[in-house]
Amino acid sequence: MIDSIAPLDALGLVAHLHRLPSEHKGMAGKVLLIGGAPGMAGALLLAGNAALHLGAGWTILEMFDPASAHAYSEQAELMVRLASFEATNQLAASKPDLIAIGPGLGFSDLAKEWLSAVLRYPQIPLVIDADALHLIADTPEFLTLLRQRNESFPNQVVLTPHPGEAAHLLGNTAQAIQADRPGSLAKLVQLTRSIVVLKGQHTLLASPTNQALLCQQGNPGMAIGGMGDVLTGSIAAIAAQGLRHHINLWQASCIGVQLHATAADKLVKQNIGPIGLTPSEVTLEMRNQVNKLL
Numbered sequence: 702m703i704d705s706i707a708p709l710d711a712l713g714l715v716a717h718l719h720r721l722p723s724e725h726k727g728m729a730g731k732v733l734l735i736g737g738a739p740g741m742a743g744a745l746l747l748a749g750n751a752a753l754h755l756g757a758g759w760t761i762l763e764m765f766d767p768a769s770a771h772a773y774s775e776q777a778e779l780m781v782r783l784a785s786f787e788a789t790n791q792l793a794a795s796k797p798d799l800i801a802i803g804p805g806l807g808f809s810d811l812a813k814e815w816l817s818a819v820l821r822y823p824q825i826p827l828v829i830d831a832d833a834l835h836l837i838a839d840t841p842e843f844l845t846l847l848r849q850r851n852e853s854f855p856n857q858v859v860l861t862p863h864p865g866e867a868a869h870l871l872g873n874t875a876q877a878i879q880a881d882r883p884g885s886l887a888k889l890v891q892l893t894r895s896i897v898v899l900k901g902q903h904t905l906l907a908s909p910t911n912q913a914l915l916c917q918q919g920n921p922g923m924a925i926g927g928m929g930d931v932l933t934g935s936i937a938a939i940a941a942q943g944l945r946h947h948i949n950l951w952q953a954s955c956i957g958v959q960l961h962a963t964a965a966d967k968l969v970k971q972n973i974g975p976i977g978l979t980p981s982e983v984t985l986e987m988r989n990q991v992n993k994l995l
């Protein structure tokens with residue numbers, strides 16, 4: 702079954718990110734990333750750093766951990782805010798071009814407040830990852846909001862579950878997901894009516910309007926905490942630039958997945974991994990690859 706799935710071949714689309722001499726940061730998009738609860742601030746920082754290095758015009762972090770909600774001298778470009786319960790008002794004031802929610806989000810009332818506000822925020826592309834997927838799996842109201850949003854604004858949400866998150870969404874086990882990845886992907890698309898990236902060895906993507914594709918790149922050096930956070934920030938940045946560069950969210954997801962895995966393979970070829978390969982190194986190599994492909 703897996704052999705019959707078309708291979709992902711998206712790197713040619715990177716050329717759309719080419720910038721005209723006159724471009725300004727507004728054309729690269731404003732990305733808002735939400736998460737980073739106490740103990741997991743690193744997840745949001747990794748996603749934010751990836752968004753920054755993949756070319757977002759602005760990267761704003763709504764950080765849940767009060768101790769981590771400050772400017773970082775080593776990455777002063779990131780705009781870091783302390784997330785409050787005023788989620789709806791904050792979104793209206795920020796006017797993001799794209800929102801990514803989930804890395805290190807946790808399951809607190811604050812997390813639920815922000816996820817609810819994000820799912821109700823109209824029109825713009827959303828990247829939904831990690832704990833936000835667990836919250837959707839646990840809360841029928843969130844699944845309903847997601848499906849309604851996809852009815853009103855089709856192909857404007859991408860979900861990026863790993864097999865554990867996919868299992869939770871489908872009421873299954875990670876082992877069952879892995880035993881039938883194409884079937885699980887189809888069920889996730891049907892359940893959520895979203896673009897779905899089913900991560901793991903040979904990541905699969907599909908959407909309500911796109912047949913499944915299989916990523917032939919990637920390696921087990923990527924099996925390290927934070928690697929998925931980098932993917933989330935990367936897709937967010939590519940899709941945000943895509944708004945003014947003719948790349949839709951499906952295409953941005955395809956580019957992000959293939960670039961991420963290709964960058965990790967390239968680093969392993971240079972003996973920077975598989976052992977000890979870090980998500981931050983993959984981010985920098987993705988930047989390298991993007992600029993070569995322009």
Ligand SMILES: NC(=O)C1=CN([C@@H]2O[C@H](COP(=O)(O)OP(=O)(O)OC[C@H]3O[C@@H](n4cnc5c(N)ncnc54)[C@H](OP(=O)(O)O)[C@@H]3O)[C@@H](O)[C@H]2O)[C@@H](O)CC1
Pocket residue numbers: 740741742743744745803804805806807831832863864865866875879900901902926927928929930
């Ligand atoms: N620096 C930081 O602050 C970081 C913080 N992080 C944040 O931590 C939070 C928890 O996220 P998380 O993904 O670590 O835990 P969780 O959702 O319980 O999933 C684990 C389950 O999924 C399964 N599973 C996963 N992959 C699989 C595969 N390929 N193939 C098969 N199974 C697979 C696995 O199954 P197992 O094999 O163990 O039975 C296990 O049951 C979240 O907010 C995240 O953003 C991280 O981003 C790291 C960096």
Ligand SMILES: Nc1ncnc2c1ncn2[C@@H]1O[C@H](COP(=O)(O)OP(=O)(O)O)[C@@H](O)[C@H]1O
Pocket residue numbers: 831862863900901902903904918919920921922923924925926927928929930931932961
């Ligand atoms: N064995 C593997 N082969 C290829 N890719 C892998 C492998 N293990 C993990 N990955 C990739 O690494 C990333 C891990 O994401 P995820 O599990 O969400 O990590 P985290 O939540 O810790 O950031 C995904 O993009 C996944 O496809």
